Amino acid sequence: MFRGSMVALVTPMKADTSIDWQALHDLVDWHLEQGTHGIVAVGTTGESPTLAIDEHIDVIRRVVDQVAGRVPVIAGTGANSTTEAVELTKAAKDVGVDACLLVTPYYNKPSQDGLYQHYAHVAQTVDIPQILYNVPSRTAVDLKPQTVGRLSRYPNIIGIKEATGDLARLTHLKPLVVPGFILLSGDDETAFDFLKHGGHGEISVTANVAPAQVARMCDLIADGELEAAKSIHDALMPLHKSLFLEANPIPVKWVLEQMGKCESTLRLPLTRLDPKFQRAVKEAMQRCRLM
Template sequence: MFRGSLTALVTPFKNGAVDEDAFAALAERQINAGTHGLVPCGTTGESPTLEADEKKRLIALTVEIAAGRVPVIAGTGSNATASTIAMQRYAKEAGADAGLVVAPYYNKPSQDGLFAHFKAVSDAVDLPIIVYNIPGRSIVDIQTPAMARIAALKNVAGVKDATGDIGRVSAYRIAITGEFCQLSGEDPTAIAYNAHGGQGCISVTSNVAPDLCAQMQEASLEGRLDDARAIQDKLYPLHQALFLSPSPGPAKYALSLMGLCSDELRLPLTGPDETVKAAIRAALDHAGLEYSA
């Protein structure tokens, strides 16, 4: 079910509130461009700054817009197991296809604690789980032995691997039996990730260039590596530019240039400086994407 280019959607704001009209337009644009799945309320959606009611509304709205055309993986994770279970339960009720459950951040649980967290969520809610391993933000890293234990849980369907360690794909393939979907969480190495056995990428860049990211994933997964590399060469400066300052600030700036939403962020995030903005514009030019200077 989960493969190809899945977009970690930004959450547009307008005067401090969620801009539902802009969000709906962005989600529809993604589907029309060939994106293979939508991921609301993740890191790129500024989930730590969203209230619970806002998350629920965004999940329900994404499911409504997708209307079964593409799967929806709802960001449901937090650093509290009970809160994660509650949001995972809501995602199921809303009709999401899976929940993206991050490794609990700040608490710094042990490997056994990580397993217990995911087991509790899996036992409580009959909805597929995509385990989100992002040690750069959560501080904890789900090591391969723990991931193998987690993968054996009845509702765990796969991983969003944002470690940047391409070797993890092979390590997981050896350690994990049965179906387990491996999705990259890092745009610059997405082709290499697939070459090792991955099935796609939960992407930030696809917010800005959904058609190119979808085409690149399709070419990569079909073994048309020359085509995939040609698209990657167009996108690589954009992959880089979108992380020159804290994400999703650069992505929102690029989308604002394209007239798709404002570049408004919620504190503690602030927007990119002029040097980064210039790099983003140059990257858009390199990718052949239209925008207003």
């Protein structure tokens, strides 16, 4: 069920930073038309840290209602407070998501035992499929493979989004997790190799702006058409790189604005893409035929 290209969907906002519900609706429709295999609503790319809890759940509800079961919807429900993560996960379950994605508790820098207890508590408290999310470059804590292996024994902890970009992690994880545990890339630059070596899919930032290409690459890998898949991956590489010239989702929202999909508005402390990066991002867009 959770495979292929799953977009880490942005949360579009108007100039006054209120949520742009029409743009959100149009983006979801576009992804369904373009072949995206799944949608992650209000993950970290969706600016979850700056959305109020009622906004957070409202975005998830609207995406679930609009998708209407056509593709899986995963809700970002991670927090650096275990209590808040439980609250968000319960609320996401109530509005009908297929699974929840829980980023490691950021800033706190818990030990591996603290991480284990955090995820175990959420899994024991809320009966819904849950996906771990490891992105140490943003959270300052690394969920080690041995801890993932222990957590994979919980029936409703079904997979991990691994965003270190370290392909060796895949090799380390495979023998430690239970059979059927889902391995998802969270790094567009290395996603092709991750999937080629046995990953099941990716949660992608690039899919926000090139959904058909990323979905096609994933389909080709699943069909064993590696050469064709690699050609798509290589063609998208300028975009993969340019979308991280500043902190995500600053560049991807700017690209969406250039494409006429939504405004590039973000909530503070994030700000619009610095003009010094705009030329490089625009050149990547041109090379990838997005404009």
